[in-house]
Amino acid sequence: MTKRAIAHKNSVSKSPVIKKSVAKSPVPKSPVTKKSVANSPVPKSPVRRGKGPEGQGSGGAEGQRKTPVAKTPVPKSSVGKISLRKKSVLKKSASNAETPKNQKRQHFRGAKSSHDQPKIQPRPLPQTKYENNIPLLGLSLSQLTEWVQQQDQPAYRGKQLHQWIYQQGAKTLEDITVFPKQWRENHQDVAIGRSQILHRSVALDQTVKYLLQLADGQIIETVGIPTQKRLTVCVSSQVGCPMACDFCATGKGGFTRNLAVHEIVDQVLTVQEDFGRRVSHVVFMGMGEPLLNTENVLAAVRCLNQDVGIGQRHLTISTVGVRDRLSQLAQYQGQFTLAVSLHAANQALREKLIPSAKHFPLDQLMAECREYVNITGRRLSIEYILLAGLNDAHAHAIELANLLRGFQCHVNLIPYNPVKEADYKRPTPQEIQAFIDGLQQRHIAVSVRYSRGLEADAACGQLRASRS
Numbered sequence: 001m002t003k004r005a006i007a008h009k010n011s012v013s014k015s016p017v018i019k020k021s022v023a024k025s026p027v028p029k030s031p032v033t034k035k036s037v038a039n040s041p042v043p044k045s046p047v048r049r050g051k052g053p054e055g056q057g058s059g060g061a062e063g064q065r066k067t068p069v070a071k072t073p074v075p076k077s078s079v080g081k082i083s084l085r086k087k088s089v090l091k092k093s094a095s096n097a098e099t100p101k102n103q104k105r106q107h108f109r110g111a112k113s114s115h116d117q118p119k120i121q122p123r124p125l126p127q128t129k130y131e132n133n134i135p136l137l138g139l140s141l142s143q144l145t146e147w148v149q150q151q152d153q154p155a156y157r158g159k160q161l162h163q164w165i166y167q168q169g170a171k172t173l174e175d176i177t178v179f180p181k182q183w184r185e186n187h188q189d190v191a192i193g194r195s196q197i198l199h200r201s202v203a204l205d206q207t208v209k210y211l212l213q214l215a216d217g218q219i220i221e222t223v224g225i226p227t228q229k230r231l232t233v234c235v236s237s238q239v240g241c242p243m244a245c246d247f248c249a250t251g252k253g254g255f256t257r258n259l260a261v262h263e264i265v266d267q268v269l270t271v272q273e274d275f276g277r278r279v280s281h282v283v284f285m286g287m288g289e290p291l292l293n294t295e296n297v298l299a300a301v302r303c304l305n306q307d308v309g310i311g312q313r314h315l316t317i318s319t320v321g322v323r324d325r326l327s328q329l330a331q332y333q334g335q336f337t338l339a340v341s342l343h344a345a346n347q348a349l350r351e352k353l354i355p356s357a358k359h360f361p362l363d364q365l366m367a368e369c370r371e372y373v374n375i376t377g378r379r380l381s382i383e384y385i386l387l388a389g390l391n392d393a394h395a396h397a398i399e400l401a402n403l404l405r406g407f408q409c410h411v412n413l414i415p416y417n418p419v420k421e422a423d424y425k426r427p428t429p430q431e432i433q434a435f436i437d438g439l440q441q442r443h444i445a446v447s448v449r450y451s452r453g454l455e456a457d458a459a460c461g462q463l464r465a466s467r468s
């Protein structure tokens with residue numbers, strides 16, 4: 001019989017892209033702020049500063065080729081086996097996770113002086129909530145230690161459990177052979193919280209799209225984007241998406257529910273095990289709107305950073321904008337990157353493309369963005385999908401440059417990826433270049449991101465949880 005006095009509760013995304021930098025703008029040094037974890041103790045891990053720029057994988061060619069997609073059968077997941085064999089590859093310790101130290105805030109261009117900065121104490125990233133009969137994935141080392149002790153095991157078992165869940169890919173407690181056999185048998189009802197791979201499609205650029213089945217039968221999509229140096233995972237934060245952006249396949253399918261913390265973290269572990277290689281970057285650009293599931297997304301960010309061992313600066317949260325949520329997010333003063341999907345620099349056009357923009361007008365969104373930059377000192381990424389004849393004219397580039405003047409940001413242009421349910425077109429390379437020139441002439445830092453995985457329907461905006 002299981003004595004699970006504590007367990008955790010998790011309540012109630014487009015895709016990865018390669019980045020082709022067209023402008024080199026100085027990246028401001030971001031302040032590193034103190035992170036103390038209140039409420040529940042989190043083990044102190046050695047500090048490692050994240051290297052390199054955040055965000056998506058880089059390199060590769062534009063993905064509009066018509067190329068066949070190799071559909072590979074999914075091997076029955078032999079619990080723990082893959083991960084155990086690949087143990088050495090995955091060995092890098094979670095204790096290497098970036099845990100920002102208390103450092104002095106540095107000034108950045110366009111920001112208020114530190115004198116004017118609002119006096120906001122950084123909040124610790126939330127931990128997964130304890131509650132009965134909720135999976136163990138998502139819990140921190142101290143929470144797992146507390147739990148094993150409640151299950152009549154010595155404290156050192158907590159560390160073993162943590163290691164087996166996050167580094168060795170245990171799918172059930174039964175897999176954890178260092179635990180006593182009788183104890184494992186008595187705890188068969190305790191779930192770790194891993195999904196099943198229902199299907200995987202591999203694009204010619206080796207981007208892999210996964211259909212994952214969750215415990216309640218719901219299906220989500222996750223994308224793994226490898227380059228030589230990086231393995232980026234594009235994770236979903238919801239089943240479906242309520243934002244209904246007109247150019248996006250996910251929004252066309254409606255919304256079902258938020259993902260729990262373990263369901264977000266599981267996507268990263270699944271891709272890591274399937275590739276047999278450590279995940280270096282995670283982008284919340286799959287199905288769903290992360291800021292409608294803020295608490296679980298931030299708890300997943302904490303877990304990916306501290307338990308899985310991915311530097312916070314290698315994590316990107318992308319949002320189309322939800323009222324008051326950017327301000328709320330700023331309180332954490334996290335080191336992750338925030339990407340705002342703008343897509344239009346005037347309210348009328350933005351409303352046409354993004355219905356939810358009616359309830360959160362552009363001027364208010366920009367005000368929250370400014371506040372976010374002022375509080376966190378982090379440069380914002382601005383995502384701008386390029387739709388031929390709609391938002392890609394020279395006048396639009398000027399309008400965008402005017403809106404962003406003096407603002408601490410980098411614009412990522414995403415040429416539209418075709419979606420069955422929408423009738424938009426991607427601009428020509430010449431039109432894209434003209435838009436870039438318009439921004440650069442006005443000193444706006446800009447990159448073009450060509451989505452990868454187009455042939456596997458794994459590119460930005462193409463995720464719809466179907467076997468296409």
Ligand code: SAH
Nearest residue numbers: 013014248289318319320341383417460461
């Ligand atoms: N809801 C969040 C995260 C998911 S969308 C957001 O909107 O940011 C991730 C990115 O993919 C967004 O910038 C989104 O606008 C972009 N995207 C959606 N559909 C697309 C399409 N058909 N072609 C190219 N990019 C698309």
